[in-house]
Amino acid sequence: MSRILLVDDDPDLLRLLSMRLIAAGYQVQTVETAEAALAQLSVERPDLVLSDVQLPGMDGLALFDAIRTRHPALPVILLTAHGTIPDAVDATSRGVFTYLTKPFDGKVLLDRIAQALALVAPSSRDHTAREPWRDAIVSRSPAMADLLAEAKLVATSDASVLIRGPSGSGKELLAQALHKASPRASRPFVAVNCGAIPEALLESELFGHVKGAFTGAVNHHRGLFQAADGGTLFLDEIGDMPLALQVKLLRVLQERSVRPVGASQSVPVDVRIVSATHRDLDAALLEGQFREDLYYRLNVVTLTLPSLAERREDIPLLAQHFVERLARKYGKQINGFAPDALKALATAPWPGNVRQLVNVVEQVCALSTTPLIPLSLVQRALRVPSVEVLGYAEARRRFERDYLVGLLKLTDGHVADAARLAERNRTEFYRLLQKHGLTPELFRQEGSVADERQEKPAS
Structure with a gap:
């Protein structure tokens, strides 16, 4: 069911349009201002925005510009009175799908909405049930829809894939989806975090070892390459792999065989490599921390996961x-x-x-x-503070001002009494009042008598 965000400050028209669209089978969210529409868009992206041009505060044209910046693929239809037709016409040249003048024909409106929605790719949520290869990836955003479409194309080949993206963005889930969509789906998917295993153990984990190869090697051990034979090996955080091991990995990729630690013979392996990193490998190349020949072996196809803030x-x-x-x-x-x-x-x-x-x-x-x-x-x-956290200097300034205000209230604005309570001489106390912009007279009760001579600061 397509979702429409309806924006109009006329409650009657809003109700009428909402009823008509719901009857036509659409899911409708209504708001009365452009500002509320943008807030709603930050929570949930609809499939289409239908907005009046004349709105209180930000108008419909400004709303369109904001939508165009944040969601360039989201279609917008404007409803306009005769006086704003020129503006609406101009907006269509900038990307508004269409505009309708009030009063408009209900059938024409529904036709225009259907035409706009026909140009929008179906939400990725609608595809999920029909595409089990990506059922673990929950998404409806255009950025992820484009990425998954590219991933599905890449999955059918045997090309090595490098997945880039910030930590925590779901690189292993994407690697698993690639495996499920590939001809290797019935064979193993094996994942290893190259940065989480000590360098001394990583070679044995990847390539295996024979009994007696080193102290503690009491049995033969099949490495992860052999465990993934016929399937996919996912090398997570490949940018953290030590240089010495990068050389051996390159040899495995070139020869398509592994030699376990301590063995004299190589073992053939048939493995597709998917690797991932949150590091800037281009910078690592320039700094000599990553081998250029290995980089090009791994980076046949690059898929870049957006951060959560980008989706x-x-x-x-x-x-x-x-x-x-x-x-x-x-x-x-x-x-x-x-x-x-x-x-x-x-x-x-x-x-x-x-x-x-x-x-x-x-x-x-x-x-x-x-x-x-x-x-x-x-x-x-989220660790959002429930109280305002201040720096020490600002906290001290606020405390000092509040303290002085309290003293002036207590003494009805009599500086001599307030200074005495603060254990400060009047000259120093006046400087403090001046520093915080406080005027003693403002704190004096009506009818209060003050000794003006006593209240003057000492020279």
Whole structure:
């Protein structure tokens, strides 16, 4: 079911259009301002935006410009009065799908909406059920849809693939999807993190060893290359592989055989290599930390995973997916997130990407006592401070000013009494008041008598 975001400040027209679109089989979200529309877009990306041009605050044309910047593939239809037709016509030249003048024919509107939606690729969520190779990747964003389409094409070949992307973005999930979509799907998928295994053990883990090859080698050991024979070997964090081992890996890729540590004979292997890194391998090449010949062997095809912040449309979908999974783990009846909590998730920076989102959702599921997870738990999990955290200098300045205000209120603005309570002479006290822009007279009660001579600072 296609999702339409309807933007109009006329409640009657909003209700009428909403009823007509729902009757036509669309899922409709309504808002009355452009600002509310942008907030809604940060939470969930619709398939089409239908907006009036004349709106309070930001108008429909400015809304279109903002949408064009953030979601260039999202179609927009404008509703315009006669006075704004020239602006709407100009907007079509900049990318608005079309515009309709009020009053408009309902059938024409539905036709235009159908035409716009026909140009939009179906959401990746709709494909998930029909494409089991990528069923572990939860997404509806255009960025991920494009990446997965490319991955599916690459999967049918035997070319080596280098997956780039920030830590926690799901590189291993993409590697598994490539394997499932490939002719090797019935054979093993073996993953190894090159940065997590000590250098002294990594060679044995990858290539295997024979009995007696080194102290502690009491048995023959098949390496991961042999374990993945006929299938896919995923080398995660390939950028952390030591240079000495890079030479041996290159030899394996060239000869398509491995020699276990301590062995005199090589063993043939048939393995597709998928590697991944969050490091800048181009910089590592220049610094001599990564071999150029190995780089080109591994980097036949590059797939780049976007960060979670670059695919915000997926955040509500991912959060709900993790909630359903984790609610079962903790044996709780949790239906999802309160609206303000979901908005906080959708607008958070996510430096840790999907891995951080999983951790946040697990924490709130473990602590939640209600069917809808509240904003307070999300803020706690995101480490959003509930009170303002100040630097020492600013905290001291605020305390000093509040302290002086309290003294002046207590003494009805009598500086001599306030200075005495503060254990400071009047000259110093006046300097403090001047520093913080405080005027004693403003604190004097009506009818209060003050000794003007006494209140003057000593020279």
